[in-house]
Amino acid sequence: MKVLMFGWEFPPHIAGGLGTACYGMTKGLAANGVEVLFVMPSASGDEDQSAVRIINASDVPVDTVTASVDEFLGKVRFVHIGSNMVPYVDPQDFSKMVEEERKRQIKSFRVQYGQKYKFSGKYGTNLMEEVARYAMVGATIALQHENEFDVIHAHDWLTYLAGIAAKQLTGKPLVVHVHATSFDRSSDDKIDTRVYDLERKGMEAADKVIAVSDLTRNIVINKYGISPDKVVTVHNAVDFSGRDNLVVERGVKDKVVTFLGRITFQKGPEYFIEAAAKVLKRCNHVRFVMAGSGDMLNRCISHVARLGISDRFHFTGFLRGTDVQKMFALSDVYVMPSVSEPFGISPLEAMRSNVPSIISKQSGVAEVLKYAIKVDFWDIDAMADAIYGLLNYNALSEMAAKCGYDEVNTLKWNNAAYKVKKVYESVINK
Amino acid sequence: MKKSICMYFQVHQPNRLRLYRFFDIGKDSHYYDDFANRTILRRVAQRCYLPTNALLLDLINANKGKFKVAFSISGSVIEQFDRYAPEVLESFRKLADTGCVEFLSETYYHSLASLASPTEFRHQVMKHKDTIRHYFGVTPKTFRNTELIYSDEIGTMVYDMGFKTMLTEGAKHVLGWKSPNYVYSGALAPDLKLLLKNSTLSDDIAFRFSDRNWSDWPLTGEKYLGWIKAAAQNDEIVNLFMDYETFGEHQKAQSGIFDFMRYFPEVVIKDGEFEFVTPAEAAKKHKPVAALDVPDPISWADEERDVTAWLGNDLQNDAFNKLYSVLEKLSMIGNEELWSDFGHLQESDHFYYMCTKFFSDGAVHKYFNPYDTPYEAFINYMNVLSDFILRVDDAFVVSDANFAAGKKTATAKAKTVKAVKDTAKPAAKTAAKKPAAKKTVKKKETK
Numbered sequence: 001m002k003v004l005m006f007g008w009e010f011p012p013h014i015a016g017g018l019g020t021a022c023y024g025m026t027k028g029l030a031a032n033g034v035e036v037l038f039v040m041p042s043a044s045g046d047e048d049q050s051a052v053r054i055i056n057a058s059d060v061p062v063d064t065v066t067a068s069v070d071e072f073l074g075k076v077r078f079v080h081i082g083s084n085m086v087p088y089v090d091p092q093d094f095s096k097m098v099e100e101e102r103k104r105q106i107k108s109f110r111v112q113y114g115q116k117y118k119f120s121g122k123y124g125t126n127l128m129e130e131v132a133r134y135a136m137v138g139a140t141i142a143l144q145h146e147n148e149f150d151v152i153h154a155h156d157w158l159t160y161l162a163g164i165a166a167k168q169l170t171g172k173p174l175v176v177h178v179h180a181t182s183f184d185r186s187s188d189d190k191i192d193t194r195v196y197d198l199e200r201k202g203m204e205a206a207d208k209v210i211a212v213s214d215l216t217r218n219i220v221i222n223k224y225g226i227s228p229d230k231v232v233t234v235h236n237a238v239d240f241s242g243r244d245n246l247v248v249e250r251g252v253k254d255k256v257v258t259f260l261g262r263i264t265f266q267k268g269p270e271y272f273i274e275a276a277a278k279v280l281k282r283c284n285h286v287r288f289v290m291a292g293s294g295d296m297l298n299r300c301i302s303h304v305a306r307l308g309i310s311d312r313f314h315f316t317g318f319l320r321g322t323d324v325q326k327m328f329a330l331s332d333v334y335v336m337p338s339v340s341e342p343f344g345i346s347p348l349e350a351m352r353s354n355v356p357s358i359i360s361k362q363s364g365v366a367e368v369l370k371y372a373i374k375v376d377f378w379d380i381d382a383m384a385d386a387i388y389g390l391l392n393y394n395a396l397s398e399m400a401a402k403c404g405y406d407e408v409n410t411l412k413w414n415n416a417a418y419k420v421k422k423v424y425e426s427v428i429n430k
Numbered sequence: 431m432k433k434s435i436c437m438y439f440q441v442h443q444p445n446r447l448r449l450y451r452f453f454d455i456g457k458d459s460h461y462y463d464d465f466a467n468r469t470i471l472r473r474v475a476q477r478c479y480l481p482t483n484a485l486l487l488d489l490i491n492a493n494k495g496k497f498k499v500a501f502s503i504s505g506s507v508i509e510q511f512d513r514y515a516p517e518v519l520e521s522f523r524k525l526a527d528t529g530c531v532e533f534l535s536e537t538y539y540h541s542l543a544s545l546a547s548p549t550e551f552r553h554q555v556m557k558h559k560d561t562i563r564h565y566f567g568v569t570p571k572t573f574r575n576t577e578l579i580y581s582d583e584i585g586t587m588v589y590d591m592g593f594k595t596m597l598t599e600g601a602k603h604v605l606g607w608k609s610p611n612y613v614y615s616g617a618l619a620p621d622l623k624l625l626l627k628n629s630t631l632s633d634d635i636a637f638r639f640s641d642r643n644w645s646d647w648p649l650t651g652e653k654y655l656g657w658i659k660a661a662a663q664n665d666e667i668v669n670l671f672m673d674y675e676t677f678g679e680h681q682k683a684q685s686g687i688f689d690f691m692r693y694f695p696e697v698v699i700k701d702g703e704f705e706f707v708t709p710a711e712a713a714k715k716h717k718p719v720a721a722l723d724v725p726d727p728i729s730w731a732d733e734e735r736d737v738t739a740w741l742g743n744d745l746q747n748d749a750f751n752k753l754y755s756v757l758e759k760l761s762m763i764g765n766e767e768l769w770s771d772f773g774h775l776q777e778s779d780h781f782y783y784m785c786t787k788f789f790s791d792g793a794v795h796k797y798f799n800p801y802d803t804p805y806e807a808f809i810n811y812m813n814v815l816s817d818f819i820l821r822v823d824d825a826f827v828v829s830d831a832n833f834a835a836g837k838k839t840a841t842a843k844a845k846t847v848k849a850v851k852d853t854a855k856p857a858a859k860t861a862a863k864k865p866a867a868k869k870t871v872k873k874k875e876t877k
Contacts, residue, residue, distance in 0.1 A: 251454065252456040253456070301745065301809065305743075308751065310749065311816055311819060317806075317809070330453075
């Protein structure tokens with residue numbers, strides 16, 4: 001079986017957990033005997049350099065890339081499209097970001113995105129135009145490779161149009177994969193209706209919709225009006241192959257409680273800060289770390305300073321590569337206080353590093369984890385209580401670390417990919 | 431009596447911090463970006479300190495004692511001169527030898543200690559005094575606080591340290607209708623004379639000199655003297671206070687700033703209405719006309735002329751409070767290295783980098799600023815400070831343990847000495863009583 005997959009990011013150039021998910025999924029699919037032709041907007045062209053030979057498309061808008069033969073990636077081919085497309089932003093922010101990047105004024109932005117895509121200014125700064133352009137290019141690719149795939153798989157709204165176009169031109173079935181919805185990116189009354197329309201269009205045109213959690217599945221059904229029997233939940237997994245836990249020498253004797261993720265409204269960083277202040281009132285052998293970057297970073301820094309806890313609350317900026325693992329290795333407690341999290345892969349990484357985790361009940365990952373402490377994101381008292389317990393009661397933290405480690409090791413992409421493959425089969429044989 | 435022109439130049443460079451990550455806390459306690467500090471200092475030395483010092487020496491010699499200036503040189507920059515450009519120290523020494531240059535007193539680390547702790551403030555002023563005496567062979571008699579920060583309270587502290595004259599800003603919100611071109615006295619310390627900066631005239635050189643959009647560009651000695659005359663028509667003294675880096679660094683050599691400075695003294699001296707004085711001479715020459723009420727601190731920075739450039743937002747306040755919270759512990763530890771780092775972390779520049787008032791005074795704030803945003807400045811500073819606090823805590827525990835151990839051995843020693851004395855005395859007194867003593871002991875035992 002062969003699949004034409006529309007994605008937007010792939011390791012190592014990732015801004016969030018979605019590139020990682022795509023990577024794990026393609027590997028899992030390969031293990032299940034599914035070949036993947038991966039199309040993505042990119043101007044960097046150094047994804048997984050060891051395994052993929054990349055021909056850069058700087059002047060030509062479309063270029064095909066053939067992967068060298070490798071255990072898994074032999075079955076995955078990349079197609080790069082020169083584009084400014086960046087996930088996690090709404091159209092308004094996008095034009096602002098492009099403008100800012102051009103002026104090279106905001107460093108946090110540069111850190112997060114600057115190395116991922118080159119903003120040449122060659123292409124339009126309007127995100128909606130980019131989406132449309134990607135759709136046209138995607139359709140062209142679909143036609144070019146018409147005989148090389150049986151099913152189309154599109155990840156999140158930026159690629160839905162491409163998926164729809166490809167389906168219309170080739171008549172092949174379409175599966176859209178919902179990693180996040182407009183309702184996760186902002187509160188109900190402030191959603192971007194243009195994005196919502198695109199999402200809805202994609203879901204309606206699809207033969208099957210895959211949601212990353214029941215939480216997301218419910219949103220798809222209730223807020224987008226998609227028929228329940230068309231929506232399938234496939235929980236994400238996590239891929240730890242070829243990774244040993246880092247041993248890092250600690251500089252501080254204090255225990256470390258970590259938040260790691262984009263610092264945006266969706267991730268609930270301010271609840272973490274409030275909980276930290278509560279814990280610090282009770283014990284002083286602890287430090288809090290907020291790792292990551294995002295539009296709420298500066299606000300959070302001010303918040304911490306206003307609470308007068310900045311000698312015990314540290315910011316690291318955006319972490320990449322081994323720094324992420326290093327951060328987990330230094331942590332004693334991991335907290336994911338997301339206000340809305342379709343899935344949330346980071347607690348799995350933490351637990352894999354033997355770090356006990358506290359996750360919000362409003363996250364998809366809460367559906368699959370037993371050995372994580374679950375609290376409501378808004379309940380800072382419960383959160384502070386859980387942090388305090390894990391810091392001070394060794395029996396609790398030891399059990400959470402040990403069982404959590406075993407638990408995440410059972411979440412395999414091969415299993416998740418098998419479910420995805422079943423979805424493919426159901427639409428192909430229809 | 432001739433009217434006075436009093437020129438004072440501020441010489442200071444901070445010890446900029448290196449990029450200090452959270453991961454470094456507790457592992458690496460070198461905080462400074464030595465490369466940047468060295469590069470900037472060497473650059474400013476070449477562009478400003480060395481050529482301007484040479485120019486001033488020429489002017490002093492040429493005018494046979496009629497041209498005078500004053501410097502305030504922070505301890506932080508003296509340390510850097512010593513390390514990276516000792517020839518600058520030598521050139522200042524030559525200026526000191528002419529007797530026409532006054533060296534002012536300030537806080538060693540160019541710090542905000544006057545707003546935090548009287549003891550730390552005094553400590554740094556004394557340290558700076560010793561340093562100036564050591565390097566230039568003169569004892570400073572006039573005080574100028576970091577960034578000309580002044581309040582009635584600070585004035586009292588300064589007076590109590592033995593200074594009779596102090597420099598500050600002629601802040602409009604304090605002066606009201608009054609003119610800065612007189613000598614004033616402190617409200618709480620009536621014997622402390624205050625010299626106030628004439629902002630307009632000082633800024634004409636410091637900020638506007640090379641601005642071609644300025645309607646008065648280009649500035650000449652004659653034009654400038656005309657303004658001074660107009661400003662001080664009925665007044666006594668014009669105080670021109672500015673950063674020394676104005677010459678050759680803020681205002682580049684090609685702007686003609688050096689030529690301006692070369693001819694300006696001559697123009698003034700030939701004209702004869704004004705004479706150059708040092709701050710100490712000015713204080714002797716002029717009587718204070720009134721007391722100046724300054725309940726809240728003023729400074730020479732920004733439009734507001736207050737201390738909000740350093741302590742104006744949550745970030746700055748928290749960092750400031752956390753920094754000075756270690757003072758109590760530190761004062762019980764005699765660790766030179768810790769004290770030195772504590773001093774360098776107090777440099778006002780670190781707080782200046784965290785300023786969020788970018789829009790109105792951005793140009794000055796960005797100068798020499800190693801950070802892109804105040805938030806980055808804050809994060810970096812707090813990471814460094816966290817490591818520093820850890821070291822202080824460790825040293826405190828050790829010194830506490832030593833103290834306790836010392837106390838024990840001391841009391842133990844005292845006891846043994848006492849015991850020796852006790853045993854020695856009766857033994858020497860009477861050997862005959864021995865049997866009786868034995869008896870009593872036995873009796874006691876039997877009881």
